[in-house]
Amino acid sequence: MVGRFERNKDLLQEVVESTAAHVGRIATIITGAVVDVTREIGDLISDGVEMREAAKKAQLDDRHAVHNESRLDELADRYADDDPDDEAPDTDDKDAHSRR
Helix, strand or coil: CCCHHHHHHHHHHHHHHHHHHHHHHHHHHHHHHHHHHHHHHHHHHHHHHHHHHHHHHHHHHHHHHHHHHHHHHHHHHHHHCCCHHHCCCCCCCHHHHHCC
16 A cells, blocks of 8 residues: 555645646747737738838829929920910911912
């Protein structure tokens, strides 16, 4: 028969081993969670940087589009008066009637 001391020793040994195994599994869970959370935070920051860069690019594109549009309007206004199709025929030209 096993004595009282040996039974208590075996019980204590089981408790310590079980506790160590559970603590180890909990530590593994926590370690995995820390890795996952860190990865998600990194992805979130990367997304934020990409969105910021895209917003800056869009803003520059808008500025260029507005500049180009105003430049086109400016050129259109400048050359609108030079269009030969818009000129009225000269009615005072007597030679124009005689050439017909």
